Amino acid sequence: MQNATPVNSAGAGTRRTLLADYGPTYGALAALVLLVLANALLTPNFADVNNLRNILLQVAPTVLVAVGMTLVIATGGIDLSVGSVMAIAAALAATNLERGLLPAVLLGLVAALAVGFINGALISGFRIQPIIVTLALLITGRGVAQVISRGGQIILIDNRNFMSLGKGFVGPVPMSVLVMLLVVAVAIFVMRATSFGRYVVAVGGNEAAARLAGVKVHRTKIMVYALSGLLAGLAGLIEAAKAEASDATKVGLYIELDAIAAVVVGGTPLTGGRVTVVGTLIGALIMQVITTSFNMLGIGFAWSLVLKAAIILVAVYIQRPRVA
């Protein structure tokens, strides 16, 4: 009624819709390009291939977690437990490596998936707020990880095959970066082309309407939390492989905050209903470039935090709901 939009030509309509759709993502992309260009000019050695590869290496675990977080946030939820899930997966894999690579890796991933499933089941089945449920799992999870690590010991890893997950290369590309790119690509495909992807945004956009259209709301919610858990588990394994050790008190600490920041800066609103996986990748890269460049320029780490905070606020301001 009030928003009857007469559109003259189909072409104009398309362009407008596209802009409205991808506005925040384009904004983030522009910011990233700007950051990279400025650093390439001003920061010595920034444009060096090794440095760029290093940035990707460092950002990979965050991106994996953030992709899962993107799906969760698209349904209007949040997952604070990801860091603890990483620690659980890392601890389980590290303590079971003597049984062989495959059992260790599988054990880690299955446990991570299970924790995510518990999150989803509690949130969906008992209607407890996501922030509470996943906060509980964040606290419990870290405890569980320390118990698995024989009371919080650092478990050293000396399985070369496992370590290649964090340190290995496929041609010139680090293994973990390859995994990250693969996950991002699959996530983009899932959100664009599958009915599950459609359900995720439908649930986040209007849960009541989705339910009445036959969308299995419970199942969808459980799935996104389970996926978030699984991806966090994968990130945990990579972290452990990179460090050649699993430290249950450190692995994935505060990563939930980095992941949420990447999602928000990338253009997926916390209210759910819209999603951009590419945006999340860009958001995570922006944060990493800031950290790396400040480090290289010898500016205090504290200042990079201030700049990140400013970027998050600007991103949220740009995305604020427009009054029709």
Add this chain to the structure above:
Amino acid sequence: MTNEPVLRMEGITKIFSGVTALSNVSLELERGEVHALVGENGAGKSTLIKIMTGAYTRDGGQMFLEDREVDFRTPEDAQDEGVVAVYQEVNLLTYRTVAENIYLGREPRRFGLIDWKRMNAEAAALLKRLGLDIDPRAPLGSLNIALRQMVAIARGVSFNAKVVVLDEPTSSLTEHEVQILYDVIRRLKSEGTAVVYISHRFDELYTVCDRVTILRDGKFVATRPLAGLEKIDLVCLMLGKQREELRQGTTAFKYAGAAAGETPLMSAENLKRGRKLNDVTVEVARGEIVGMAGLLGSGRTETARAIFGADNVEAGEVRLEGKTIKRGSVNEAIDSGIAFLTEDRKAEGIIPELSVRENLTLAALPALSTLGVVSRARQQEIVDKFMKRLGIKAANADQKIRELSGGNQQKVLLARWLCKNPKFLILDEPTRGIDIGAKGEIQSLVGELAESGLGVLMISSELEELVEGSSRVVVMRDGQRVGELRGDEISQDNIIRAMAEGTTGEATAASTATAHVTDTTPPAAEPPSKGA
């Protein structure tokens, strides 16, 4: 009852960003009267109440409290003067005690600290005055909904209330609890408090209210004593119909009417859900459009939602083509071929941020995907077909649905169901709030669909639409089915009469003012398992 006015509102006007919500409305409340305020959707009841209690400021008109002109800027202003509203959803603190809730924000103090003793004593006295047996020290959360509501009323009364507004006070109460409420209201009345009573239930209005003010489309219609006002006249006033007047030929239905009597396509039997649905039975045959009439809150939407499995019912059975559908499961209903176009497009229909394409195909995705991957080609085929068939006007299928007009949004939602080839379609207010053009198109489409064999249950507030579109009209009131009209009986006059009084003897008992007494049986336990 004395006839001195407590509160007078004269010529009240309220405009929301250019749209007039209230125009020149007057209301007069006398000491010790219970005054009903009624009207259909958009009549302006809540706007008027919010102006009365200071939540909104008026754009025109005057208000007098005991012959003194007043101007409430905030709800606190109104409370201080003794004009309070008790809202439908109880806004109290669950973990604080009853006394704390009653005196929240103005606790009696001693040396700057809360005087607990005095507060509890005063609360106890107040509750006793209202005839309520509630411990003021009990945490509010330990009380049931009804008693919480009574505490909310007690809080209102504690402001030395001269006017208490009760907005749908019975919507979450059981039959027994309603009686407690009536007792409280009678006590208030005997103390000289004026009570404004907003409710959709005629039985309540006639039981507890002295006078009624009717609003329609933001305008004042009439104030009448309820004693002696026939229900049919009340309905006519609410709907803006003359009792004698009959208009015809304004909608786009071209429907001859189907032969009734064959086996029903859909049958819903003895649906029961609290006081909202009481033993409702509806049958729809193949190719038949059954209209459903009733005022706001009469149980129309509740019936639709019960059939579709959107709400859990306590008893009853829904069958499609003779096959029982599992209760309370939307997915079962959809899978067996039922479709439901909801009344509230915005809250329960569109997914605003998704495109026309995504909204249109939402219900059909399982059929359009292989191993979870949506087939672009099949999706495009369906979207093209239905956008063309329903004449959906959008820049293209990628436009976000929220940017479309109400009529086009409604067409997309209708297409969401039609592309699944349903057998039975429930339409809840299918043409509300959409432009004339789209309205006619939707009406003729529904007619065509019925001709091709679809069964339709059409809920509508527009009597013309029901009269011209339906082969039968089922009439609801106060959660019950009170009548059915067929063939030549279907006229606006008869529908209004049935809304007010019931028709063919099937519910004459329920049409008396004492209807609520007849069904005081406690909510029935689950009946023995549903049969084959």
